[in-house]
Amino acid sequence: MPPEMLFLAALDGLAYGSLLFLVAVGLSLIFGVLGVLNVAHGSFYAIGAYVAASAVLAAAGMGLPTWLAFPLFLISAILVGVVVGGTVEALLLRRIYGKEEVLQLLVTFAVFMILEDAQKVVFGTQPLFANAPMNWLGTIEVFGIYYTNYQLILIPLVALAVLVGLRLFLRRTSFGRAIVAVTQDREAAMAMGINATRIYLFTFMIGASLAALGGALSSATTSLTPGIGSGMIVLSFAVAATAGLGRIEGAAVAALMIGLGRSAAVYFAPEFDVLIPYLIMVVVLLIKPEGLFTTLQTRKV
Protein backbone atom coordinates (compact mmCIF):
# COMPACT_ATOMS: atom_id res chain seq x y z
CA MET A 1 0.00 0.00 0.00
CA PRO A 2 1.30 3.47 -0.83
CA PRO A 3 2.23 5.61 2.19
CA GLU A 4 -0.01 8.48 1.04
CA MET A 5 -3.01 6.18 1.32
CA LEU A 6 -2.10 5.47 4.92
CA PHE A 7 -1.83 9.18 5.57
CA LEU A 8 -5.18 9.88 3.93
CA ALA A 9 -6.79 7.10 5.95
CA ALA A 10 -5.31 8.70 9.06
CA LEU A 11 -6.88 12.06 8.16
CA ASP A 12 -10.27 10.43 7.69
CA GLY A 13 -9.86 8.59 10.95
CA LEU A 14 -9.04 11.81 12.76
CA ALA A 15 -12.34 13.41 11.72
CA TYR A 16 -14.33 10.30 12.48
CA GLY A 17 -12.59 9.67 15.80
CA SER A 18 -13.22 13.27 16.87
CA LEU A 19 -16.96 12.92 16.37
CA LEU A 20 -16.92 9.61 18.17
CA PHE A 21 -15.03 11.16 21.05
CA LEU A 22 -17.66 13.88 21.55
CA VAL A 23 -20.41 11.31 21.94
CA ALA A 24 -18.40 8.76 23.91
CA VAL A 25 -17.04 11.29 26.37
CA GLY A 26 -20.60 12.29 27.27
CA LEU A 27 -21.50 8.65 27.86
CA SER A 28 -18.37 8.15 29.92
CA LEU A 29 -18.91 11.31 31.98
CA ILE A 30 -22.48 10.33 32.80
CA PHE A 31 -21.40 6.83 33.78
CA GLY A 32 -18.51 8.13 35.85
CA VAL A 33 -20.69 10.46 37.90
CA LEU A 34 -24.14 8.86 37.95
CA GLY A 35 -23.07 5.23 37.69
CA VAL A 36 -25.72 4.68 35.03
CA LEU A 37 -24.98 3.51 31.53
CA ASN A 38 -27.26 5.64 29.42
CA VAL A 39 -28.55 3.48 26.56
CA ALA A 40 -30.56 6.48 25.35
CA HIS A 41 -27.30 8.32 24.65
CA GLY A 42 -27.52 7.49 20.95
CA SER A 43 -30.89 9.24 20.85
CA PHE A 44 -29.37 12.47 22.13
CA TYR A 45 -26.87 12.24 19.30
CA ALA A 46 -29.66 11.69 16.76
CA ILE A 47 -31.94 14.38 18.16
CA GLY A 48 -29.02 16.82 18.28
CA ALA A 49 -28.34 16.10 14.62
CA TYR A 50 -31.98 16.57 13.60
CA VAL A 51 -32.49 19.75 15.62
CA ALA A 52 -29.28 21.26 14.24
CA ALA A 53 -30.08 20.33 10.64
CA SER A 54 -33.63 21.69 10.95
CA ALA A 55 -32.31 24.90 12.49
CA VAL A 56 -29.73 25.34 9.72
CA LEU A 57 -32.33 24.70 7.02
CA ALA A 58 -34.76 27.10 8.68
CA ALA A 59 -32.07 29.77 8.94
CA ALA A 60 -31.17 29.30 5.28
CA GLY A 61 -34.87 29.55 4.42
CA MET A 62 -35.01 32.94 6.15
CA GLY A 63 -32.03 34.10 4.12
CA LEU A 64 -29.67 34.38 7.08
CA PRO A 65 -25.90 34.09 6.46
CA THR A 66 -24.43 30.58 6.46
CA TRP A 67 -21.84 31.21 9.20
CA LEU A 68 -24.74 31.49 11.61
CA ALA A 69 -24.93 27.67 11.42
CA PHE A 70 -21.99 27.27 13.79
CA PRO A 71 -23.51 29.11 16.76
CA LEU A 72 -26.77 27.34 15.88
CA PHE A 73 -25.02 23.97 16.28
CA LEU A 74 -23.89 24.93 19.75
CA ILE A 75 -27.28 26.33 20.74
CA SER A 76 -29.21 23.32 19.52
CA ALA A 77 -26.80 20.94 21.29
CA ILE A 78 -27.24 22.76 24.59
CA LEU A 79 -30.99 23.01 24.04
CA VAL A 80 -31.30 19.25 23.44
CA GLY A 81 -29.09 18.45 26.42
CA VAL A 82 -30.98 20.73 28.79
CA VAL A 83 -34.53 20.06 27.65
CA VAL A 84 -34.49 16.38 26.65
CA GLY A 85 -31.62 15.29 28.89
CA GLY A 86 -32.90 17.30 31.85
CA THR A 87 -36.39 15.84 31.51
CA VAL A 88 -35.11 12.27 31.36
CA GLU A 89 -32.91 12.72 34.41
CA ALA A 90 -35.47 14.53 36.53
CA LEU A 91 -38.40 12.28 35.68
CA LEU A 92 -36.81 8.84 35.49
CA LEU A 93 -33.15 8.36 36.30
CA ARG A 94 -33.54 10.08 39.67
CA ARG A 95 -35.67 7.14 40.82
CA ILE A 96 -33.16 4.43 40.02
CA TYR A 97 -29.79 5.56 41.35
CA GLY A 98 -28.23 2.83 43.43
CA LYS A 99 -30.64 0.19 42.15
CA GLU A 100 -29.53 -2.93 40.25
CA GLU A 101 -27.54 -2.21 37.11
CA VAL A 102 -29.91 -4.37 35.06
CA LEU A 103 -32.84 -2.23 36.13
CA GLN A 104 -30.97 0.94 35.17
CA LEU A 105 -30.14 -0.54 31.78
CA LEU A 106 -33.79 -1.43 31.23
CA VAL A 107 -35.03 2.03 32.15
CA THR A 108 -32.63 3.83 29.84
CA PHE A 109 -33.40 1.25 27.16
CA ALA A 110 -37.09 2.11 27.49
CA VAL A 111 -36.21 5.79 27.15
CA PHE A 112 -34.23 4.91 24.05
CA MET A 113 -37.25 3.17 22.48
CA ILE A 114 -39.46 6.17 23.26
CA LEU A 115 -37.00 8.75 21.94
CA GLU A 116 -36.31 6.81 18.73
CA ASP A 117 -40.00 6.93 17.83
CA ALA A 118 -40.45 10.48 19.11
CA GLN A 119 -37.78 11.68 16.73
CA LYS A 120 -39.50 9.95 13.82
CA VAL A 121 -42.75 11.70 14.68
CA VAL A 122 -41.16 15.12 15.10
CA PHE A 123 -38.68 15.09 12.23
CA GLY A 124 -40.28 12.60 9.86
CA THR A 125 -38.66 9.63 8.19
CA GLN A 126 -37.47 11.44 5.06
CA PRO A 127 -33.66 11.85 4.88
CA LEU A 128 -32.59 15.32 6.01
CA PHE A 129 -29.56 16.92 4.41
CA ALA A 130 -28.02 20.24 5.44
CA ASN A 131 -24.46 20.41 4.19
CA ALA A 132 -24.28 24.17 3.60
CA PRO A 133 -22.04 24.80 6.66
CA MET A 134 -19.53 22.22 5.40
CA ASN A 135 -19.38 23.72 1.91
CA TRP A 136 -19.11 27.24 3.33
CA LEU A 137 -15.80 26.39 5.02
CA GLY A 138 -14.25 25.30 1.72
CA THR A 139 -11.80 22.52 0.97
CA ILE A 140 -8.11 21.85 1.31
CA GLU A 141 -5.95 19.75 -0.98
CA VAL A 142 -3.86 16.96 0.52
CA PHE A 143 -1.91 14.68 -1.86
CA GLY A 144 -4.19 15.60 -4.71
CA ILE A 145 -7.36 14.77 -2.80
CA TYR A 146 -9.73 17.46 -1.63
CA TYR A 147 -10.76 17.37 1.99
CA THR A 148 -13.33 19.66 3.54
CA ASN A 149 -11.91 22.04 6.10
CA TYR A 150 -14.98 21.24 8.13
CA GLN A 151 -14.03 17.60 8.65
CA LEU A 152 -10.27 18.01 8.65
CA ILE A 153 -9.96 21.07 10.87
CA LEU A 154 -13.19 22.17 12.53
CA ILE A 155 -14.40 18.86 13.99
CA PRO A 156 -11.02 17.84 15.44
CA LEU A 157 -10.61 21.36 16.87
CA VAL A 158 -13.99 21.19 18.58
CA ALA A 159 -13.12 17.76 19.99
CA LEU A 160 -9.82 19.11 21.30
CA ALA A 161 -11.55 22.12 22.82
CA VAL A 162 -14.06 19.83 24.56
CA LEU A 163 -11.27 17.61 25.89
CA VAL A 164 -9.25 20.52 27.28
CA GLY A 165 -12.36 22.36 28.42
CA LEU A 166 -13.74 19.36 30.31
CA ARG A 167 -10.42 18.75 32.00
CA LEU A 168 -10.11 22.36 33.11
CA PHE A 169 -13.75 22.45 34.14
CA LEU A 170 -13.45 19.34 36.33
CA ARG A 171 -10.16 20.33 37.93
CA ARG A 172 -10.23 24.10 38.19
CA THR A 173 -13.80 25.29 38.66
CA SER A 174 -15.65 24.86 41.93
CA PHE A 175 -18.62 23.26 40.18
CA GLY A 176 -16.36 20.81 38.37
CA ARG A 177 -14.64 19.92 41.61
CA ALA A 178 -18.00 19.37 43.22
CA ILE A 179 -18.77 16.87 40.45
CA VAL A 180 -15.52 15.03 41.14
CA ALA A 181 -16.24 15.06 44.86
CA VAL A 182 -19.71 13.54 44.39
CA THR A 183 -18.20 10.88 42.13
CA GLN A 184 -15.69 9.84 44.75
CA ASP A 185 -17.89 9.89 47.82
CA ARG A 186 -21.44 11.04 47.50
CA GLU A 187 -22.22 11.07 51.22
CA ALA A 188 -19.12 12.95 52.25
CA ALA A 189 -19.70 15.45 49.47
CA MET A 190 -23.27 16.01 50.61
CA ALA A 191 -22.06 16.49 54.18
CA MET A 192 -19.84 19.26 52.84
CA GLY A 193 -22.92 21.03 51.55
CA ILE A 194 -22.81 19.89 47.94
CA ASN A 195 -26.23 19.41 46.40
CA ALA A 196 -25.76 15.99 44.83
CA THR A 197 -29.16 15.99 43.14
CA ARG A 198 -28.26 19.16 41.28
CA ILE A 199 -24.82 17.81 40.39
CA TYR A 200 -26.41 14.70 38.87
CA LEU A 201 -28.86 16.78 36.87
CA PHE A 202 -26.20 19.10 35.48
CA THR A 203 -23.78 16.28 34.71
CA PHE A 204 -26.47 14.48 32.78
CA MET A 205 -27.29 17.68 30.88
CA ILE A 206 -23.62 18.21 30.03
CA GLY A 207 -23.22 14.61 28.87
CA ALA A 208 -26.38 14.75 26.79
CA SER A 209 -25.31 18.11 25.28
CA LEU A 210 -21.98 16.61 24.24
CA ALA A 211 -23.76 13.78 22.44
CA ALA A 212 -26.07 16.31 20.80
CA LEU A 213 -23.07 18.43 19.80
CA GLY A 214 -21.54 15.39 18.13
CA GLY A 215 -24.81 14.89 16.31
CA ALA A 216 -25.06 18.55 15.35
CA LEU A 217 -21.55 18.54 13.88
CA SER A 218 -22.22 15.31 12.00
CA SER A 219 -25.45 16.69 10.53
CA ALA A 220 -23.52 18.71 7.96
CA THR A 221 -21.54 15.72 6.73
CA THR A 222 -24.16 13.05 6.12
CA SER A 223 -27.85 12.81 5.40
CA LEU A 224 -29.89 12.04 8.49
CA THR A 225 -32.09 8.96 8.52
CA PRO A 226 -33.94 7.25 11.38
CA GLY A 227 -31.74 4.73 13.15
CA ILE A 228 -28.50 6.72 13.29
CA GLY A 229 -28.83 6.79 17.07
CA SER A 230 -28.77 3.02 17.51
CA GLY A 231 -25.52 2.64 15.61
CA MET A 232 -24.00 5.45 17.64
CA ILE A 233 -24.84 4.04 21.06
CA VAL A 234 -23.01 0.78 20.42
CA LEU A 235 -20.06 2.59 18.86
CA SER A 236 -19.74 5.12 21.66
CA PHE A 237 -20.07 2.31 24.16
CA ALA A 238 -17.26 0.49 22.35
CA VAL A 239 -15.11 3.61 22.74
CA ALA A 240 -16.02 4.18 26.37
CA ALA A 241 -15.52 0.51 27.25
CA THR A 242 -12.20 0.34 25.45
CA ALA A 243 -11.00 3.34 27.41
CA GLY A 244 -12.55 2.20 30.67
CA LEU A 245 -15.94 3.63 31.64
CA GLY A 246 -15.63 7.04 33.26
CA ARG A 247 -12.23 7.89 31.75
CA ILE A 248 -12.25 11.19 29.88
CA GLU A 249 -8.74 11.40 28.48
CA GLY A 250 -8.88 7.68 27.84
CA ALA A 251 -11.98 8.16 25.74
CA ALA A 252 -10.02 10.52 23.49
CA VAL A 253 -7.29 7.93 22.92
CA ALA A 254 -9.79 5.11 22.37
CA ALA A 255 -11.91 7.22 20.01
CA LEU A 256 -8.82 8.03 17.97
CA MET A 257 -7.77 4.36 17.92
CA ILE A 258 -11.18 3.21 16.79
CA GLY A 259 -11.54 6.10 14.33
CA LEU A 260 -8.17 5.32 12.73
CA GLY A 261 -8.87 1.60 12.72
CA ARG A 262 -12.19 2.08 11.05
CA SER A 263 -10.98 4.45 8.35
CA ALA A 264 -8.07 2.11 7.61
CA ALA A 265 -10.68 -0.61 7.12
CA VAL A 266 -12.69 1.66 4.81
CA TYR A 267 -9.61 2.02 2.61
CA PHE A 268 -8.40 -1.56 2.66
CA ALA A 269 -11.36 -3.86 3.43
CA PRO A 270 -14.58 -1.87 3.06
CA GLU A 271 -16.97 -4.75 3.81
CA PHE A 272 -15.58 -5.11 7.29
CA ASP A 273 -15.41 -1.51 8.42
CA VAL A 274 -18.26 -2.09 10.87
CA LEU A 275 -16.34 -4.91 12.49
CA ILE A 276 -13.16 -3.01 13.30
CA PRO A 277 -14.38 -0.97 16.30
CA TYR A 278 -15.71 -4.10 17.97
CA LEU A 279 -12.63 -6.12 17.18
CA ILE A 280 -10.51 -3.45 18.84
CA MET A 281 -12.85 -3.43 21.81
CA VAL A 282 -12.87 -7.22 22.13
CA VAL A 283 -9.09 -7.45 21.95
CA VAL A 284 -8.67 -4.73 24.55
CA LEU A 285 -11.28 -6.22 26.87
CA LEU A 286 -9.76 -9.69 26.59
CA ILE A 287 -6.44 -8.33 27.81
CA LYS A 288 -7.75 -5.66 30.18
CA PRO A 289 -11.37 -6.41 31.14
CA GLU A 290 -11.85 -3.02 32.78
CA GLY A 291 -10.56 -1.08 29.79
CA LEU A 292 -7.23 0.48 28.91
CA PHE A 293 -7.10 3.25 31.47
CA THR A 294 -8.75 1.82 34.55
CA THR A 295 -7.02 0.39 37.56
CA LEU A 296 -8.51 -2.76 39.04
CA GLN A 297 -10.78 -2.36 42.02
CA THR A 298 -10.97 -4.78 44.88
CA ARG A 299 -14.18 -6.76 45.14
CA LYS A 300 -16.38 -6.46 48.18
CA VAL A 301 -17.97 -9.53 49.69
Place this chain on the structure above:
Amino acid sequence: MARQYLIGAALLIALIVFPVVSPWSTVILTVALCEGLAALGILVLLRAGQVSFGHGLFFAFSAYVVAFMAAASFGHEVLLLVPIATAASGLVAALVGLFIVRYRAIFFGMLNLAISMVFFSLLEKLFSVTGGADGKRVPRPTLAGMTLERETFEFWMFYITLALAVTAALGVARYLLSPGGKALEAIKSNETRLEYLGVSSRKVLYGAYLLSGLLAGLGGAIIALVSGHVTPELAYWVRSGEFVFIAILGGVGGVAGPFLGALMFQIIRGYAAVHAPETWHAVLGVMLLVIIFFAPSGLYGLIAGRKRKSAPKETAPKETAP
Protein backbone atom coordinates in the same frame (compact mmCIF):
# COMPACT_ATOMS: atom_id res chain seq x y z
CA MET B 1 -45.91 -24.27 43.44
CA ALA B 2 -49.52 -25.36 42.83
CA ARG B 3 -50.31 -21.93 41.43
CA GLN B 4 -47.39 -22.18 39.04
CA TYR B 5 -48.74 -25.39 37.57
CA LEU B 6 -52.26 -23.97 37.51
CA ILE B 7 -51.19 -20.96 35.46
CA GLY B 8 -49.11 -23.13 33.16
CA ALA B 9 -51.94 -25.62 32.64
CA ALA B 10 -54.56 -22.90 32.04
CA LEU B 11 -52.29 -21.24 29.49
CA LEU B 12 -51.61 -24.57 27.80
CA ILE B 13 -55.28 -25.53 27.52
CA ALA B 14 -56.15 -22.11 26.12
CA LEU B 15 -53.37 -22.50 23.56
CA ILE B 16 -54.45 -26.00 22.54
CA VAL B 17 -58.08 -25.03 22.07
CA PHE B 18 -57.67 -21.62 20.47
CA PRO B 19 -56.41 -22.60 16.97
CA VAL B 20 -59.19 -25.15 16.65
CA VAL B 21 -61.80 -22.48 17.42
CA SER B 22 -60.22 -19.81 15.25
CA PRO B 23 -57.84 -21.11 12.57
CA TRP B 24 -56.71 -17.58 11.58
CA SER B 25 -54.76 -17.34 14.81
CA THR B 26 -52.34 -20.24 14.27
CA VAL B 27 -49.53 -18.22 12.69
CA ILE B 28 -49.79 -15.39 15.19
CA LEU B 29 -49.76 -17.86 18.06
CA THR B 30 -46.79 -19.73 16.59
CA VAL B 31 -44.90 -16.44 16.29
CA ALA B 32 -45.82 -15.66 19.90
CA LEU B 33 -44.49 -19.03 21.02
CA CYS B 34 -41.22 -18.46 19.14
CA GLU B 35 -40.77 -15.08 20.76
CA GLY B 36 -41.75 -16.64 24.07
CA LEU B 37 -38.94 -19.19 23.63
CA ALA B 38 -36.41 -16.43 23.04
CA ALA B 39 -37.79 -14.51 26.02
CA LEU B 40 -37.46 -17.70 28.08
CA GLY B 41 -33.76 -17.55 27.22
CA ILE B 42 -33.69 -13.97 28.49
CA LEU B 43 -35.45 -15.12 31.68
CA VAL B 44 -32.70 -17.64 32.37
CA LEU B 45 -30.12 -14.86 32.17
CA LEU B 46 -32.26 -12.45 34.19
CA ARG B 47 -32.26 -15.01 37.00
CA ALA B 48 -28.52 -14.41 37.17
CA GLY B 49 -29.15 -10.66 37.19
CA GLN B 50 -27.87 -10.30 33.63
CA VAL B 51 -29.68 -8.86 30.65
CA SER B 52 -28.79 -9.39 27.01
CA PHE B 53 -29.71 -6.78 24.43
CA GLY B 54 -28.41 -9.05 21.69
CA HIS B 55 -30.32 -12.32 21.63
CA GLY B 56 -31.50 -11.42 18.16
CA LEU B 57 -28.10 -12.82 17.17
CA PHE B 58 -29.08 -16.41 17.99
CA PHE B 59 -32.62 -15.91 16.76
CA ALA B 60 -31.41 -14.64 13.39
CA PHE B 61 -28.52 -17.08 13.12
CA SER B 62 -30.67 -20.18 13.26
CA ALA B 63 -33.29 -18.53 11.03
CA TYR B 64 -30.61 -17.97 8.39
CA VAL B 65 -29.30 -21.51 8.83
CA VAL B 66 -32.81 -22.74 8.05
CA ALA B 67 -33.02 -20.41 5.04
CA PHE B 68 -29.69 -21.57 3.63
CA MET B 69 -30.38 -25.24 4.18
CA ALA B 70 -33.87 -25.06 2.74
CA ALA B 71 -32.61 -23.12 -0.28
CA ALA B 72 -29.86 -25.66 -0.86
CA SER B 73 -32.58 -28.33 -0.81
CA PHE B 74 -30.37 -30.12 1.66
CA GLY B 75 -32.38 -31.37 4.59
CA HIS B 76 -35.63 -30.11 3.15
CA GLU B 77 -37.42 -31.46 6.19
CA VAL B 78 -38.72 -29.73 9.32
CA LEU B 79 -37.67 -32.53 11.63
CA LEU B 80 -34.13 -32.10 10.35
CA LEU B 81 -33.98 -28.33 9.89
CA VAL B 82 -35.12 -27.34 13.38
CA PRO B 83 -32.63 -29.44 15.37
CA ILE B 84 -29.71 -28.58 13.10
CA ALA B 85 -30.42 -24.85 13.12
CA THR B 86 -30.95 -24.85 16.89
CA ALA B 87 -27.69 -26.72 17.37
CA ALA B 88 -25.94 -24.22 15.09
CA SER B 89 -27.05 -21.28 17.19
CA GLY B 90 -26.06 -23.25 20.27
CA LEU B 91 -22.61 -23.47 18.75
CA VAL B 92 -22.54 -19.71 18.27
CA ALA B 93 -23.63 -19.27 21.90
CA ALA B 94 -20.85 -21.65 22.97
CA LEU B 95 -18.31 -19.50 21.12
CA VAL B 96 -19.65 -16.08 22.13
CA GLY B 97 -20.18 -17.36 25.66
CA LEU B 98 -16.47 -18.06 26.09
CA PHE B 99 -15.89 -14.34 25.85
CA ILE B 100 -19.06 -12.92 27.30
CA VAL B 101 -19.31 -14.81 30.60
CA ARG B 102 -16.31 -12.85 31.82
CA TYR B 103 -18.49 -9.78 32.06
CA ARG B 104 -21.44 -8.73 34.17
CA ALA B 105 -24.31 -6.27 34.07
CA ILE B 106 -23.51 -3.32 31.80
CA PHE B 107 -20.72 -5.02 29.91
CA PHE B 108 -22.69 -8.22 29.55
CA GLY B 109 -25.70 -6.39 28.11
CA MET B 110 -23.79 -4.06 25.85
CA LEU B 111 -21.34 -6.64 24.49
CA ASN B 112 -24.27 -8.81 23.51
CA LEU B 113 -25.76 -5.79 21.78
CA ALA B 114 -22.48 -5.04 20.00
CA ILE B 115 -22.04 -8.60 18.72
CA SER B 116 -25.60 -8.79 17.43
CA MET B 117 -25.21 -5.42 15.70
CA VAL B 118 -22.08 -6.67 13.96
CA PHE B 119 -23.98 -9.72 12.77
CA PHE B 120 -26.83 -7.49 11.61
CA SER B 121 -24.44 -5.29 9.60
CA LEU B 122 -22.81 -8.33 8.04
CA LEU B 123 -26.20 -9.74 7.05
CA GLU B 124 -27.01 -6.43 5.37
CA LYS B 125 -23.64 -5.83 3.74
CA LEU B 126 -22.70 -9.26 2.39
CA PHE B 127 -25.40 -8.98 -0.24
CA SER B 128 -24.16 -11.77 -2.49
CA VAL B 129 -24.39 -14.31 0.33
CA THR B 130 -27.30 -13.20 2.48
CA GLY B 131 -29.47 -11.27 0.03
CA GLY B 132 -28.85 -8.03 1.92
CA ALA B 133 -31.72 -6.11 3.47
CA ASP B 134 -34.27 -8.03 1.37
CA GLY B 135 -33.30 -11.25 3.09
CA LYS B 136 -33.94 -14.74 1.78
CA ARG B 137 -37.05 -16.69 1.03
CA VAL B 138 -37.52 -19.98 2.85
CA PRO B 139 -39.29 -22.57 0.67
CA ARG B 140 -41.80 -24.63 2.66
CA PRO B 141 -40.09 -27.87 3.63
CA THR B 142 -41.70 -31.27 4.12
CA LEU B 143 -42.99 -32.31 7.50
CA ALA B 144 -42.07 -35.89 8.41
CA GLY B 145 -41.72 -36.60 4.69
CA MET B 146 -45.12 -35.16 3.74
CA THR B 147 -45.54 -32.18 1.47
CA LEU B 148 -48.31 -30.14 3.04
CA GLU B 149 -50.56 -27.30 1.93
CA ARG B 150 -49.89 -23.98 3.61
CA GLU B 151 -52.75 -24.12 6.08
CA THR B 152 -52.17 -27.71 7.12
CA PHE B 153 -48.46 -26.97 7.48
CA GLU B 154 -49.17 -23.97 9.69
CA PHE B 155 -51.65 -25.98 11.74
CA TRP B 156 -49.18 -28.75 12.46
CA MET B 157 -46.29 -26.36 12.98
CA PHE B 158 -48.27 -24.68 15.73
CA TYR B 159 -48.76 -27.90 17.67
CA ILE B 160 -45.17 -28.95 17.16
CA THR B 161 -44.03 -25.54 18.42
CA LEU B 162 -46.40 -25.79 21.37
CA ALA B 163 -45.03 -29.21 22.28
CA LEU B 164 -41.47 -27.92 21.98
CA ALA B 165 -42.30 -24.82 24.03
CA VAL B 166 -43.88 -26.88 26.80
CA THR B 167 -40.88 -29.23 26.84
CA ALA B 168 -38.52 -26.26 26.90
CA ALA B 169 -40.47 -24.54 29.67
CA LEU B 170 -40.54 -27.67 31.83
CA GLY B 171 -36.86 -28.25 31.13
CA VAL B 172 -36.00 -24.71 32.15
CA ALA B 173 -38.16 -24.97 35.28
CA ARG B 174 -36.29 -28.15 36.19
CA TYR B 175 -32.94 -26.48 35.47
CA LEU B 176 -33.80 -23.48 37.65
CA LEU B 177 -34.49 -25.83 40.57
CA SER B 178 -31.30 -27.80 40.01
CA PRO B 179 -28.02 -26.89 41.77
CA GLY B 180 -26.92 -25.15 38.55
CA GLY B 181 -30.05 -23.03 38.57
CA LYS B 182 -29.66 -22.17 42.24
CA ALA B 183 -26.05 -21.19 41.62
CA LEU B 184 -27.35 -18.98 38.83
CA GLU B 185 -29.49 -17.07 41.32
CA ALA B 186 -26.47 -16.76 43.57
CA ILE B 187 -24.63 -14.89 40.79
CA LYS B 188 -27.29 -12.25 41.14
CA SER B 189 -27.31 -12.08 44.92
CA ASN B 190 -23.63 -12.52 45.73
CA GLU B 191 -21.17 -13.82 43.24
CA THR B 192 -18.09 -13.64 45.41
CA ARG B 193 -19.66 -15.85 48.07
CA LEU B 194 -20.61 -18.32 45.37
CA GLU B 195 -16.96 -18.55 44.39
CA TYR B 196 -15.97 -19.05 48.02
CA LEU B 197 -18.21 -22.10 47.99
CA GLY B 198 -15.95 -23.49 45.31
CA VAL B 199 -18.41 -22.97 42.46
CA SER B 200 -17.08 -21.37 39.30
CA SER B 201 -19.54 -18.60 38.52
CA ARG B 202 -18.24 -18.40 34.96
CA LYS B 203 -19.05 -22.04 34.35
CA VAL B 204 -22.52 -21.60 35.81
CA LEU B 205 -23.19 -18.55 33.65
CA TYR B 206 -21.70 -20.29 30.63
CA GLY B 207 -24.23 -23.09 30.99
CA ALA B 208 -27.06 -20.59 31.31
CA TYR B 209 -25.81 -18.63 28.31
CA LEU B 210 -25.65 -21.77 26.21
CA LEU B 211 -29.19 -22.69 27.25
CA SER B 212 -30.51 -19.21 26.47
CA GLY B 213 -28.79 -19.26 23.08
CA LEU B 214 -30.37 -22.62 22.26
CA LEU B 215 -33.82 -21.37 23.27
CA ALA B 216 -33.51 -18.25 21.12
CA GLY B 217 -32.18 -20.41 18.29
CA LEU B 218 -35.14 -22.78 18.53
CA GLY B 219 -37.53 -19.83 18.29
CA GLY B 220 -35.64 -18.40 15.33
CA ALA B 221 -35.61 -21.68 13.41
CA ILE B 222 -39.37 -22.08 13.72
CA ILE B 223 -40.15 -18.47 12.89
CA ALA B 224 -38.13 -18.82 9.68
CA LEU B 225 -40.20 -21.86 8.69
CA VAL B 226 -43.56 -20.34 9.55
CA SER B 227 -43.00 -16.89 8.04
CA GLY B 228 -41.23 -18.35 5.00
CA HIS B 229 -38.86 -15.40 4.89
CA VAL B 230 -35.78 -14.22 6.79
CA THR B 231 -34.43 -10.66 6.92
CA PRO B 232 -31.54 -9.02 8.80
CA GLU B 233 -34.20 -7.37 10.96
CA LEU B 234 -34.25 -10.61 12.99
CA ALA B 235 -30.84 -9.65 14.36
CA TYR B 236 -31.58 -5.95 14.86
CA TRP B 237 -31.46 -4.44 18.34
CA VAL B 238 -35.20 -3.72 18.16
CA ARG B 239 -35.87 -7.45 18.00
CA SER B 240 -33.52 -8.18 20.90
CA GLY B 241 -35.19 -5.40 22.83
CA GLU B 242 -38.57 -6.97 22.20
CA PHE B 243 -37.39 -10.22 23.77
CA VAL B 244 -36.29 -8.34 26.85
CA PHE B 245 -39.60 -6.48 26.87
CA ILE B 246 -41.54 -9.74 26.65
CA ALA B 247 -39.55 -11.31 29.46
CA ILE B 248 -40.08 -8.30 31.73
CA LEU B 249 -43.75 -7.93 30.75
CA GLY B 250 -44.45 -11.59 31.42
CA GLY B 251 -42.41 -11.62 34.59
CA VAL B 252 -39.39 -13.65 35.55
CA GLY B 253 -41.04 -15.44 38.46
CA GLY B 254 -41.97 -18.57 36.50
CA VAL B 255 -41.40 -20.22 33.14
CA ALA B 256 -44.99 -19.50 32.03
CA GLY B 257 -44.18 -15.77 32.30
CA PRO B 258 -42.39 -15.31 28.97
CA PHE B 259 -45.22 -17.04 27.11
CA LEU B 260 -47.85 -14.93 28.86
CA GLY B 261 -45.73 -11.93 27.95
CA ALA B 262 -45.40 -13.05 24.33
CA LEU B 263 -49.18 -13.46 23.94
CA MET B 264 -49.76 -10.07 25.50
CA PHE B 265 -47.10 -8.65 23.20
CA GLN B 266 -48.96 -9.94 20.15
CA ILE B 267 -52.16 -8.32 21.40
CA ILE B 268 -50.34 -5.02 21.97
CA ARG B 269 -48.75 -5.29 18.53
CA GLY B 270 -52.16 -5.92 16.97
CA TYR B 271 -53.71 -2.88 18.61
CA ALA B 272 -50.67 -0.69 18.01
CA ALA B 273 -50.66 -1.58 14.31
CA VAL B 274 -54.10 -0.03 14.08
CA HIS B 275 -53.86 2.89 16.48
CA ALA B 276 -50.18 3.86 16.59
CA PRO B 277 -48.32 2.25 13.68
CA GLU B 278 -45.55 4.87 13.68
CA THR B 279 -44.92 5.03 17.36
CA TRP B 280 -45.53 1.59 18.66
CA HIS B 281 -42.02 1.09 20.00
CA ALA B 282 -42.56 4.22 22.03
CA VAL B 283 -45.71 2.55 23.38
CA LEU B 284 -43.57 -0.47 24.32
CA GLY B 285 -41.04 1.83 25.99
CA VAL B 286 -43.72 3.53 28.07
CA MET B 287 -45.19 0.15 29.05
CA LEU B 288 -41.73 -1.11 29.99
CA LEU B 289 -41.29 1.87 32.30
CA VAL B 290 -44.72 1.34 33.84
CA ILE B 291 -43.98 -2.34 34.49
CA ILE B 292 -40.56 -1.61 35.96
CA PHE B 293 -41.83 1.07 38.31
CA PHE B 294 -45.27 -0.24 39.23
CA ALA B 295 -45.38 -4.01 38.59
CA PRO B 296 -41.80 -5.26 38.71
CA SER B 297 -42.84 -8.92 38.84
CA GLY B 298 -44.70 -8.68 35.51
CA LEU B 299 -47.97 -10.31 34.45
CA TYR B 300 -46.97 -13.62 35.98
CA GLY B 301 -46.29 -11.91 39.27
CA LEU B 302 -49.64 -10.11 39.12
CA ILE B 303 -51.46 -13.42 38.75
CA ALA B 304 -49.33 -15.74 40.85
CA GLY B 305 -47.30 -13.60 43.19
CA ARG B 306 -49.88 -11.57 45.07
CA LYS B 307 -50.60 -14.20 47.70
CA ARG B 308 -47.03 -15.26 48.05
CA LYS B 309 -45.85 -11.73 48.66
CA SER B 310 -48.26 -11.00 51.45
CA ALA B 311 -47.66 -14.35 53.16
CA PRO B 312 -44.24 -13.61 54.71
CA LYS B 313 -45.56 -10.33 56.08
CA GLU B 314 -48.27 -12.12 58.00
CA THR B 315 -45.94 -14.71 59.46
CA ALA B 316 -43.15 -12.30 60.32
CA PRO B 317 -44.68 -10.82 63.51
CA LYS B 318 -45.61 -14.27 64.84
CA GLU B 319 -42.00 -15.38 64.70
CA THR B 320 -40.74 -12.36 66.60
CA ALA B 321 -43.58 -12.39 69.15
CA PRO B 322 -42.07 -14.79 71.70
